[in-house]
Amino acid sequence: MNITIDGRSIDVDEGITILEACRAEGIEVPTLCFLETLEPANACRLCVVEVEGSVALVPACSRKVSEGMVVKTHSERVLHSRRMVIEFLAATTDISLLDVEWHGADPGRLPIEQRTTSPKVDNGLYVRDLDRCVLCYRCVDVCGEQAQNTFAISVAGRGSGAAIATEFGVALPDSACVFCGNCVAVCPTGALIPFTEFQMRAGGIWDEERQEVTRTVCAFCGVGCNLDLHVQDGVIVKVTSPLDHDITSGNLCIKGRFGFQHVET
Numbered sequence: 001m002n003i004t005i006d007g008r009s010i011d012v013d014e015g016i017t018i019l020e021a022c023r024a025e026g027i028e029v030p031t032l033c034f035l036e037t038l039e040p041a042n043a044c045r046l047c048v049v050e051v052e053g054s055v056a057l058v059p060a061c062s063r064k065v066s067e068g069m070v071v072k073t074h075s076e077r078v079l080h081s082r083r084m085v086i087e088f089l090a091a092t093t094d095i096s097l098l099d100v101e102w103h104g105a106d107p108g109r110l111p112i113e114q115r116t117t118s119p120k121v122d123n124g125l126y127v128r129d130l131d132r133c134v135l136c137y138r139c140v141d142v143c144g145e146q147a148q149n150t151f152a153i154s155v156a157g158r159g160s161g162a163a164i165a166t167e168f169g170v171a172l173p174d175s176a177c178v179f180c181g182n183c184v185a186v187c188p189t190g191a192l193i194p195f196t197e198f199q200m201r202a203g204g205i206w207d208e209e210r211q212e213v214t215r216t217v218c219a220f221c222g223v224g225c226n227l228d229l230h231v232q233d234g235v236i237v238k239v240t241s242p243l244d245h246d247i248t249s250g251n252l253c254i255k256g257r258f259g260f261q262h263v264e265t
Helices: 018-024 076-092 138-143 182-186 195-202 254-258
Strands: 002-005 008-011 048-051 070-072 126-128 153-156 163-166 192-194 211-217 226-232 235-240
Touching: 002 018, 048 076, 126 195, 138 153, 138 182, 182 192, 182 254, 192 195, 195 235, 235 254
Parallel strands: 002 070
Antiparallel strands: 002 008, 048 070, 126 192, 153 163, 211 226, 226 235
């Protein structure tokens, strides 16, 4: 079918989303809650675009293309919406670790105070810093039926009091969490962060420019999960898995993600 994006006539496959069509043409549409391996949550509204004939802006991550569709990705209406989303996020949440274009946003003009709670350190594998959470739902989705099927976390509370929590707010070791760390892997803001990275950032020694990434195969079992070892100064500081791997889709178990200390002994 044929659609028009920013005045450009494009032939696309039926059934793809506006975001997929834009990325195929090299047209930048910012996203926050969207992740290729999860179903669109439509939570952040940062990817909204203007579609001719639609009263409201539509999320590019989930809206499917249709014949003759006319899309504007950088109209003033779209840019104004993105600025407002970023301003509200930055005014209430610490998004300093989030790599996002500001689009001229000015969070300082909003009389809203950021949350100031202490990071929750209740285990030796990862830390929960809810001041950085933007409620993108990625962690909830990957912990639930879309990947892990553990259902250890969900959104608790309403409005400004909403937060990601375990059942009854118990500590992670007392919850259903199996410490696979897949929630950590999909978190875009650093609200969930590996304990090693948390310590290194606190000490001012975390430096991604000095890190090398080496891909290998996990040796703990025969499944064949691929691991990306993030190494700084000759020491493994974090383990991830590629999203496009046909076995893991970015997911790992506790051994693959956190069981690397024996390499240093």
